[in-house]
Amino acid sequence: xxxxxxxxxxxxxxxxxxxxxxxxxxxxxxxxxxxxxxxxxxxxxxxxxxxxxxxxxxxxxxxxxxxxxxxxxxxxxxxxxxxxxxxxxxxxxxxxxxxxxxxxxxxxxxxxxxxxxxxxxxxxxxxxxxxxxxxxxxxxxxxxxxxxxxxxxxxxxxxxxxxxxxxxxxxxxxxxxxxxxxxxxxxxxxxxxxx
Amino acid sequence: xxxxxxxxxxxxxxxxxxxxxxxxxxxxxxxxxxxxxxxxxxxxxxxxxxxxxxxxxxxxxxxxxxxxxxxxxxxxxxxxxxxxxxxxxxxxxxxxxxxxxxxxxxxxxxxxxxxxxxxxxxxxxxxxxxxxxxxxxxxxxxxxxxxxxxxxxxxxxxxxxxxxxxxxxxxxxxxxxxxxxxx
Numbered sequence: 001x002x003x004x005x006x007x008x009x010x011x012x013x014x015x016x017x018x019x020x021x022x023x024x025x026x027x028x029x030x031x032x033x034x035x036x037x038x039x040x041x042x043x044x045x046x047x048x049x050x051x052x053x054x055x056x057x058x059x060x061x062x063x064x065x066x067x068x069x070x071x072x073x074x075x076x077x078x079x080x081x082x083x084x085x086x087x088x089x090x091x092x093x094x095x096x097x098x099x100x101x102x103x104x105x106x107x108x109x110x111x112x113x114x115x116x117x118x119x120x121x122x123x124x125x126x127x128x129x130x131x132x133x134x135x136x137x138x139x140x141x142x143x144x145x146x147x148x149x150x151x152x153x154x155x156x157x158x159x160x161x162x163x164x165x166x167x168x169x170x171x172x173x174x175x176x177x178x179x180x181x182x183x184x185x186x187x188x189x190x191x192x193x194x195x
Numbered sequence: 196x197x198x199x200x201x202x203x204x205x206x207x208x209x210x211x212x213x214x215x216x217x218x219x220x221x222x223x224x225x226x227x228x229x230x231x232x233x234x235x236x237x238x239x240x241x242x243x244x245x246x247x248x249x250x251x252x253x254x255x256x257x258x259x260x261x262x263x264x265x266x267x268x269x270x271x272x273x274x275x276x277x278x279x280x281x282x283x284x285x286x287x288x289x290x291x292x293x294x295x296x297x298x299x300x301x302x303x304x305x306x307x308x309x310x311x312x313x314x315x316x317x318x319x320x321x322x323x324x325x326x327x328x329x330x331x332x333x334x335x336x337x338x339x340x341x342x343x344x345x346x347x348x349x350x351x352x353x354x355x356x357x358x359x360x361x362x363x364x365x366x367x368x369x370x371x372x373x374x375x376x377x378x
Contacts, residue, residue, distance in 0.1 A: 058229060168202070
Protein backbone atom coordinates (compact mmCIF):
# COMPACT_ATOMS: atom_id res chain seq x y z
CA UNK A 1 0.00 0.00 0.00
CA UNK A 2 1.26 3.47 -0.80
CA UNK A 3 0.41 6.77 0.72
CA UNK A 4 -1.44 7.61 -2.47
CA UNK A 5 -3.97 4.94 -1.57
CA UNK A 6 -4.15 5.89 2.08
CA UNK A 7 -7.53 7.53 1.70
CA UNK A 8 -8.94 4.27 0.36
CA UNK A 9 -7.44 2.12 3.08
CA UNK A 10 -9.44 0.88 6.03
CA UNK A 11 -8.55 1.87 9.55
CA UNK A 12 -7.18 -1.61 10.10
CA UNK A 13 -4.94 -1.47 7.05
CA UNK A 14 -3.60 1.86 8.19
CA UNK A 15 -3.04 0.55 11.69
CA UNK A 16 -1.19 -2.46 10.28
CA UNK A 17 1.06 -0.15 8.30
CA UNK A 18 1.86 1.76 11.47
CA UNK A 19 2.49 -1.38 13.50
CA UNK A 20 4.50 -3.29 10.90
CA UNK A 21 6.37 -0.49 9.21
CA UNK A 22 6.13 2.56 11.43
CA UNK A 23 4.43 4.28 8.50
CA UNK A 24 4.04 7.95 9.34
CA UNK A 25 1.69 8.51 6.40
CA UNK A 26 -0.64 5.84 7.74
CA UNK A 27 -0.69 7.37 11.19
CA UNK A 28 -1.34 10.79 9.69
CA UNK A 29 -4.29 9.37 7.77
CA UNK A 30 -5.72 7.76 10.90
CA UNK A 31 -5.23 10.99 12.76
CA UNK A 32 -6.93 13.04 10.06
CA UNK A 33 -9.90 10.70 10.08
CA UNK A 34 -10.54 10.63 13.80
CA UNK A 35 -8.74 13.51 15.50
CA UNK A 36 -11.47 16.07 14.90
CA UNK A 37 -14.21 13.87 16.24
CA UNK A 38 -12.40 12.78 19.39
CA UNK A 39 -11.15 16.29 20.08
CA UNK A 40 -14.65 17.72 19.86
CA UNK A 41 -15.88 14.97 22.17
CA UNK A 42 -13.23 15.68 24.78
CA UNK A 43 -13.70 19.44 24.58
CA UNK A 44 -17.44 18.96 25.09
CA UNK A 45 -16.97 16.57 27.99
CA UNK A 46 -14.60 19.03 29.64
CA UNK A 47 -17.14 21.81 29.28
CA UNK A 48 -15.10 23.75 26.76
CA UNK A 49 -11.70 23.57 28.47
CA UNK A 50 -9.77 23.35 25.24
CA UNK A 51 -6.27 23.46 26.68
CA UNK A 52 -7.00 20.51 28.94
CA UNK A 53 -8.65 18.75 26.03
CA UNK A 54 -5.48 19.12 23.96
CA UNK A 55 -3.40 17.38 26.59
CA UNK A 56 -5.92 14.60 26.98
CA UNK A 57 -6.19 14.06 23.24
CA UNK A 58 -2.42 13.97 22.88
CA UNK A 59 -2.12 11.37 25.59
CA UNK A 60 -4.99 9.37 24.16
CA UNK A 61 -3.42 9.25 20.70
CA UNK A 62 -0.07 8.36 22.18
CA UNK A 63 -1.59 5.46 24.12
CA UNK A 64 -3.46 4.37 21.01
CA UNK A 65 -0.33 4.38 18.85
CA UNK A 66 1.62 2.45 21.43
CA UNK A 67 -1.21 -0.02 21.91
CA UNK A 68 -2.11 -0.56 18.26
CA UNK A 69 -0.23 -3.85 18.09
CA UNK A 70 -2.37 -5.23 20.88
CA UNK A 71 -5.70 -3.95 19.57
CA UNK A 72 -7.89 -6.98 18.72
CA UNK A 73 -10.35 -5.11 16.50
CA UNK A 74 -13.35 -6.38 18.41
CA UNK A 75 -14.68 -2.85 18.06
CA UNK A 76 -14.07 -0.08 15.57
CA UNK A 77 -10.95 2.02 15.83
CA UNK A 78 -13.10 5.03 16.62
CA UNK A 79 -14.79 3.26 19.53
CA UNK A 80 -11.46 2.04 20.85
CA UNK A 81 -9.93 5.51 20.58
CA UNK A 82 -12.99 7.02 22.23
CA UNK A 83 -12.65 4.57 25.11
CA UNK A 84 -9.04 5.57 25.62
CA UNK A 85 -9.96 9.24 25.56
CA UNK A 86 -12.85 8.68 27.98
CA UNK A 87 -10.52 6.98 30.44
CA UNK A 88 -8.26 10.01 30.26
CA UNK A 89 -11.21 12.32 30.78
CA UNK A 90 -12.43 10.38 33.81
CA UNK A 91 -8.94 10.41 35.28
CA UNK A 92 -8.84 14.14 34.70
CA UNK A 93 -12.16 14.56 36.43
CA UNK A 94 -11.02 12.57 39.43
CA UNK A 95 -7.73 14.43 39.72
CA UNK A 96 -9.31 17.84 39.29
CA UNK A 97 -12.23 16.93 41.54
CA UNK A 98 -14.46 18.98 39.40
CA UNK A 99 -18.21 18.92 39.69
CA UNK A 100 -20.16 20.18 36.74
CA UNK A 101 -18.08 23.29 36.30
CA UNK A 102 -18.03 25.27 33.14
CA UNK A 103 -16.50 28.60 32.23
CA UNK A 104 -19.85 30.06 31.35
CA UNK A 105 -22.06 32.66 33.00
CA UNK A 106 -25.05 31.57 35.03
CA UNK A 107 -28.24 30.92 33.14
CA UNK A 108 -26.77 31.84 29.78
CA UNK A 109 -29.95 31.16 27.93
CA UNK A 110 -31.92 33.59 30.07
CA UNK A 111 -29.41 36.43 30.11
CA UNK A 112 -28.27 36.35 26.51
CA UNK A 113 -31.20 35.31 24.40
CA UNK A 114 -29.60 36.81 21.31
CA UNK A 115 -27.04 34.05 21.29
CA UNK A 116 -28.25 31.26 19.12
CA UNK A 117 -29.77 28.05 20.30
CA UNK A 118 -26.59 26.15 19.50
CA UNK A 119 -24.54 28.13 22.01
CA UNK A 120 -27.33 27.79 24.53
CA UNK A 121 -27.30 24.08 24.08
CA UNK A 122 -23.52 23.84 24.34
CA UNK A 123 -23.59 25.88 27.51
CA UNK A 124 -26.34 23.76 28.98
CA UNK A 125 -24.47 20.57 28.17
CA UNK A 126 -21.34 21.99 29.76
CA UNK A 127 -23.21 22.61 32.97
CA UNK A 128 -24.50 19.08 33.29
CA UNK A 129 -22.99 16.84 35.93
CA UNK A 130 -20.07 14.89 34.47
CA UNK A 131 -21.75 11.50 34.40
CA UNK A 132 -24.96 12.76 32.84
CA UNK A 133 -22.98 14.91 30.42
CA UNK A 134 -20.89 11.97 29.30
CA UNK A 135 -23.92 9.78 28.63
CA UNK A 136 -25.84 12.52 26.83
CA UNK A 137 -22.89 13.43 24.63
CA UNK A 138 -22.09 9.82 23.81
CA UNK A 139 -25.70 8.85 23.11
CA UNK A 140 -27.40 11.87 21.61
CA UNK A 141 -24.45 13.47 19.85
CA UNK A 142 -21.96 10.69 19.15
CA UNK A 143 -24.58 8.04 18.49
CA UNK A 144 -23.37 5.25 20.75
CA UNK A 145 -25.88 2.75 22.10
CA UNK A 146 -26.46 2.24 25.81
CA UNK A 147 -24.62 -1.07 25.65
CA UNK A 148 -21.61 0.62 24.07
CA UNK A 149 -21.77 3.47 26.55
CA UNK A 150 -21.93 0.94 29.38
CA UNK A 151 -18.71 -0.68 28.11
CA UNK A 152 -17.03 2.65 27.46
CA UNK A 153 -17.78 4.09 30.89
CA UNK A 154 -17.76 0.87 32.86
CA UNK A 155 -21.38 1.16 33.92
CA UNK A 156 -24.50 -0.89 33.34
CA UNK A 157 -26.63 -0.17 30.30
CA UNK A 158 -29.53 0.60 32.62
CA UNK A 159 -27.44 3.17 34.42
CA UNK A 160 -26.66 4.76 31.10
CA UNK A 161 -30.37 5.00 30.31
CA UNK A 162 -31.24 6.59 33.63
CA UNK A 163 -28.33 9.02 33.28
CA UNK A 164 -29.59 9.99 29.85
CA UNK A 165 -33.08 10.55 31.21
CA UNK A 166 -31.68 12.77 33.93
CA UNK A 167 -29.44 14.66 31.50
CA UNK A 168 -32.28 15.46 29.13
CA UNK A 169 -34.48 16.64 31.96
CA UNK A 170 -31.75 18.97 33.21
CA UNK A 171 -31.16 20.29 29.70
CA UNK A 172 -34.81 21.09 29.25
CA UNK A 173 -34.83 22.88 32.56
CA UNK A 174 -31.82 24.98 31.61
CA UNK A 175 -33.13 25.80 28.18
CA UNK A 176 -36.63 26.75 29.22
CA UNK A 177 -37.66 30.32 28.34
CA UNK A 178 -36.59 33.07 30.68
CA UNK A 179 -40.13 33.77 31.77
CA UNK A 180 -40.46 30.15 32.80
CA UNK A 181 -37.26 30.28 34.84
CA UNK A 182 -38.59 33.36 36.54
CA UNK A 183 -41.39 31.29 37.96
CA UNK A 184 -39.02 29.70 40.44
CA UNK A 185 -36.43 27.04 40.87
CA UNK A 186 -36.72 23.76 39.09
CA UNK A 187 -38.09 21.05 41.37
CA UNK A 188 -35.00 19.06 40.61
CA UNK A 189 -32.58 21.85 41.53
CA UNK A 190 -30.92 20.02 44.46
CA UNK A 191 -29.90 17.17 42.23
CA UNK A 192 -27.85 19.53 40.02
CA UNK A 193 -25.22 19.41 42.71
CA UNK A 194 -24.78 15.70 42.30
CA UNK A 195 -23.26 13.75 39.51
CA UNK B 196 -35.53 1.53 30.84
CA UNK B 197 -38.09 3.83 32.23
CA UNK B 198 -40.66 5.09 29.79
CA UNK B 199 -41.50 8.66 30.60
CA UNK B 200 -42.89 11.49 28.51
CA UNK B 201 -39.55 13.28 28.78
CA UNK B 202 -37.60 10.25 27.68
CA UNK B 203 -37.66 10.95 23.95
CA UNK B 204 -36.32 14.02 22.23
CA UNK B 205 -38.76 16.19 20.41
CA UNK B 206 -38.08 16.91 16.77
CA UNK B 207 -36.92 20.39 17.69
CA UNK B 208 -34.56 19.04 20.33
CA UNK B 209 -33.27 16.44 17.91
CA UNK B 210 -32.66 19.10 15.28
CA UNK B 211 -30.88 21.30 17.78
CA UNK B 212 -28.60 18.48 18.84
CA UNK B 213 -27.95 17.42 15.26
CA UNK B 214 -26.91 20.99 14.51
CA UNK B 215 -24.11 20.80 17.04
CA UNK B 216 -20.67 20.42 15.48
CA UNK B 217 -19.42 16.85 15.51
CA UNK B 218 -15.81 17.65 14.83
CA UNK B 219 -13.31 20.23 15.90
CA UNK B 220 -9.86 20.35 14.36
CA UNK B 221 -7.20 20.19 17.04
CA UNK B 222 -4.43 22.78 16.91
CA UNK B 223 -1.63 21.85 14.55
CA UNK B 224 0.70 21.66 17.53
CA UNK B 225 -1.10 18.56 18.78
CA UNK B 226 -0.27 16.57 15.65
CA UNK B 227 3.29 17.90 15.56
CA UNK B 228 3.84 16.93 19.18
CA UNK B 229 2.42 13.49 18.53
CA UNK B 230 4.57 12.84 15.47
CA UNK B 231 7.69 14.06 17.24
CA UNK B 232 6.98 11.92 20.29
CA UNK B 233 6.16 8.83 18.25
CA UNK B 234 9.38 9.25 16.28
CA UNK B 235 11.35 9.67 19.49
CA UNK B 236 9.84 6.45 20.78
CA UNK B 237 10.60 4.74 17.46
CA UNK B 238 6.97 3.86 16.88
CA UNK B 239 7.06 5.79 13.62
CA UNK B 240 9.77 5.85 11.00
CA UNK B 241 10.66 9.02 9.12
CA UNK B 242 8.35 9.76 6.22
CA UNK B 243 9.38 7.92 3.08
CA UNK B 244 11.40 5.31 4.91
CA UNK B 245 8.64 2.93 5.81
CA UNK B 246 9.22 -0.51 4.31
CA UNK B 247 6.32 -1.97 2.43
CA UNK B 248 6.53 -5.58 1.18
CA UNK B 249 7.33 -4.28 -2.30
CA UNK B 250 10.16 -2.18 -0.92
CA UNK B 251 11.45 -5.14 1.05
CA UNK B 252 11.44 -7.21 -2.15
CA UNK B 253 13.26 -4.50 -4.04
CA UNK B 254 15.81 -4.13 -1.29
CA UNK B 255 16.34 -7.89 -1.22
CA UNK B 256 16.79 -8.04 -4.99
CA UNK B 257 19.22 -5.16 -4.87
CA UNK B 258 21.12 -6.93 -2.13
CA UNK B 259 21.33 -10.12 -4.16
CA UNK B 260 22.54 -8.20 -7.22
CA UNK B 261 25.11 -6.36 -5.13
CA UNK B 262 26.33 -9.61 -3.65
CA UNK B 263 26.48 -11.32 -7.03
CA UNK B 264 28.29 -8.34 -8.53
CA UNK B 265 30.81 -8.34 -5.73
CA UNK B 266 31.31 -12.07 -6.07
CA UNK B 267 31.87 -11.80 -9.83
CA UNK B 268 34.30 -8.93 -9.41
CA UNK B 269 36.16 -10.88 -6.78
CA UNK B 270 36.34 -13.96 -8.99
CA UNK B 271 37.56 -11.90 -11.92
CA UNK B 272 40.23 -10.16 -9.88
CA UNK B 273 41.27 -13.48 -8.39
CA UNK B 274 41.53 -15.08 -11.82
CA UNK B 275 43.53 -12.17 -13.13
CA UNK B 276 45.83 -12.38 -10.16
CA UNK B 277 46.31 -16.09 -10.74
CA UNK B 278 47.05 -15.59 -14.39
CA UNK B 279 49.48 -12.80 -13.65
CA UNK B 280 51.16 -14.85 -10.96
CA UNK B 281 51.34 -17.79 -13.34
CA UNK B 282 52.87 -15.64 -16.03
CA UNK B 283 55.37 -14.25 -13.58
CA UNK B 284 56.25 -17.72 -12.31
CA UNK B 285 56.55 -19.04 -15.86
CA UNK B 286 58.73 -16.12 -16.87
CA UNK B 287 60.88 -16.59 -13.79
CA UNK B 288 61.21 -20.32 -14.50
CA UNK B 289 62.15 -19.65 -18.09
CA UNK B 290 64.77 -17.14 -17.05
CA UNK B 291 66.11 -19.53 -14.43
CA UNK B 292 66.23 -22.46 -16.88
CA UNK B 293 67.81 -20.38 -19.61
CA UNK B 294 70.44 -19.26 -17.15
CA UNK B 295 71.03 -22.89 -16.18
CA UNK B 296 71.41 -23.92 -19.81
CA UNK B 297 73.77 -21.05 -20.40
CA UNK B 298 75.77 -21.96 -17.28
CA UNK B 299 76.01 -25.67 -18.08
CA UNK B 300 76.78 -24.91 -21.69
CA UNK B 301 79.60 -22.64 -20.64
CA UNK B 302 80.87 -25.31 -18.29
CA UNK B 303 80.80 -27.79 -21.20
CA UNK B 304 82.67 -25.43 -23.50
CA UNK B 305 85.26 -24.74 -20.76
CA UNK B 306 85.69 -28.49 -20.13
CA UNK B 307 86.18 -29.18 -23.82
CA UNK B 308 88.72 -26.35 -24.03
CA UNK B 309 90.69 -27.77 -21.11
CA UNK B 310 90.53 -31.26 -22.66
CA UNK B 311 91.83 -29.91 -25.99
CA UNK B 312 94.70 -28.19 -24.24
CA UNK B 313 95.55 -31.47 -22.54
CA UNK B 314 95.50 -33.33 -25.89
CA UNK B 315 97.71 -30.72 -27.54
CA UNK B 316 100.10 -30.94 -24.58
CA UNK B 317 100.57 -34.66 -25.37
CA UNK B 318 98.78 -36.08 -22.35
CA UNK B 319 98.16 -39.78 -22.26
CA UNK B 320 94.74 -41.35 -22.54
CA UNK B 321 94.68 -42.03 -18.83
CA UNK B 322 95.62 -38.44 -18.13
CA UNK B 323 92.84 -37.28 -20.41
CA UNK B 324 90.15 -39.44 -18.77
CA UNK B 325 89.15 -36.97 -15.98
CA UNK B 326 88.86 -34.09 -18.43
CA UNK B 327 86.84 -36.27 -20.71
CA UNK B 328 84.48 -37.25 -17.90
CA UNK B 329 84.07 -33.62 -16.85
CA UNK B 330 83.28 -32.49 -20.37
CA UNK B 331 80.83 -35.37 -20.80
CA UNK B 332 79.05 -34.49 -17.53
CA UNK B 333 78.85 -30.85 -18.53
CA UNK B 334 77.42 -31.79 -21.89
CA UNK B 335 74.80 -34.03 -20.29
CA UNK B 336 73.82 -31.32 -17.82
CA UNK B 337 73.46 -28.75 -20.59
CA UNK B 338 71.38 -31.14 -22.66
CA UNK B 339 69.06 -31.91 -19.74
CA UNK B 340 68.56 -28.25 -18.93
CA UNK B 341 67.73 -27.63 -22.57
CA UNK B 342 65.19 -30.45 -22.51
CA UNK B 343 63.52 -28.97 -19.44
CA UNK B 344 62.94 -25.78 -21.40
CA UNK B 345 62.06 -27.40 -24.70
CA UNK B 346 61.06 -31.04 -24.33
CA UNK B 347 60.57 -31.23 -28.06
CA UNK B 348 64.24 -30.49 -28.73
CA UNK B 349 65.23 -33.72 -30.48
CA UNK B 350 68.93 -33.05 -30.61
CA UNK B 351 69.16 -32.50 -26.87
CA UNK B 352 67.28 -35.76 -26.28
CA UNK B 353 69.75 -37.57 -28.53
CA UNK B 354 72.67 -36.16 -26.55
CA UNK B 355 71.18 -37.32 -23.27
CA UNK B 356 70.50 -40.76 -24.69
CA UNK B 357 74.01 -41.07 -26.06
CA UNK B 358 75.60 -39.96 -22.83
CA UNK B 359 73.54 -42.44 -20.84
CA UNK B 360 74.64 -45.32 -23.10
CA UNK B 361 78.24 -44.34 -23.54
CA UNK B 362 80.71 -46.89 -22.31
CA UNK B 363 83.46 -45.52 -20.11
CA UNK B 364 86.21 -44.49 -22.43
CA UNK B 365 89.33 -46.55 -22.70
CA UNK B 366 92.65 -45.70 -24.07
CA UNK B 367 91.86 -48.02 -27.03
CA UNK B 368 88.87 -46.02 -28.11
CA UNK B 369 90.09 -42.59 -29.19
CA UNK B 370 87.44 -42.39 -31.89
CA UNK B 371 84.65 -42.48 -29.37
CA UNK B 372 86.45 -39.81 -27.36
CA UNK B 373 86.68 -37.61 -30.40
CA UNK B 374 83.07 -38.15 -31.34
CA UNK B 375 81.97 -37.11 -27.89
CA UNK B 376 84.25 -34.08 -27.92
CA UNK B 377 83.05 -32.85 -31.27
CA UNK B 378 79.43 -33.48 -30.72
